[in-house]
Amino acid sequence: MRAIVVRKFGDPVELAEMPVPEPGAQAVKVQLDAAGVNPFDLKMAKGILEGKLPHDFPAILGVDGAGSVAAVGPDVTKFAVGDRVVGKFLVPPAGHGSFAEYSVLPQDATLVAIPESITNLAAAALPTAGVTAQDLVDAAQIRPGHTVLIVGATGGVGSFLVQLANIAGAHVIATARGDTADRMTRLGAAETVDYSRAPVADSVRFTHPGGVDVLFDLVSPPEALAPLTELVREGGAVYSIVFSADEAALRERGLRGGNFESKGRAPELARLLARVAAGDVVVPIDATVPLEEAPAVLGAAGARGKTVLAI
């Protein structure tokens, strides 16, 4: 089968011919139609999980994927051949990901049925970015009327987060460079700030001298996050999904939150799918490219929503 692999950490990402996997007793074999691209995929290729998870090489990349069940192990009770499913194709040993024609997952992994009204392409965009955004809104306990600043709003996580924070009743301020402001407004941002024109902290302090209730930072390194946290009122919350928060400093200032890692489990993915099926959340797909083009799109800068590979 065709797959996108690295032969060792740090090697070039390439298209390769790999054996078709077969499911064990408790596992499900999925014929993948679509795979969502995330910044994490390239980080994994470079070895971010080295020493944390065992890997098989050549390692097939990709976490998010959607398709149809092609075979099930004898002890599988939750899925049947032909079911459309979406999941996170990252279980130990790593290296059997979703950038391939087939992959195998235990039935108890993050794998859920896709509602009829959602395409496999749209479903594949949800597991990492969408569920992270939903988990962030849940963790922050956003209430109607809260002012929420989202830094890095234009990418995969941000394009879901703007919508979900808006649905929760927040007044959303989203960072957006150049002509992406309109897109953020359509997704639910009440205001946008162009971080390339002036420091975000200065712009937001000017329009909101009383500060904001919640800061979701999806991109800033520690030195850039620190001045932004000054905007958050006492009792508010700061979340960094790139591990830039100084949690002790946040506590000293009476702020909640800190560094945040999405669990990305099946019930949360099923809840997000239901919200998409109900028409409450749109799936912000920016580009659909063939599997073969994965090496060119992995790690590309300037994301505008999600890129999905068509397999």
Ligand SMILES: NC(=O)c1ccc[n+]([C@@H]2O[C@H](COP(=O)([O-])OP(=O)(O)OC[C@H]3O[C@@H](n4cnc5c(N)ncnc54)[C@H](OP(=O)(O)O)[C@@H]3O)[C@@H](O)[C@H]2O)c1
């Ligand atoms: N901890 C977790 O559980 C978790 C979960 C998911 C993702 N992540 C991580 O979170 C990060 C974001 O993920 P993603 O999928 O949203 O990435 P993405 O799709 O690449 O989006 C990042 C966005 O940020 C914008 N950006 C870059 N620099 C910026 C700046 N200084 N200020 C404001 N915006 C800026 C980019 O556009 P422009 O450059 O054009 O502005 C782009 O639209 C990645 O590092 C990812 O690995 C962590």
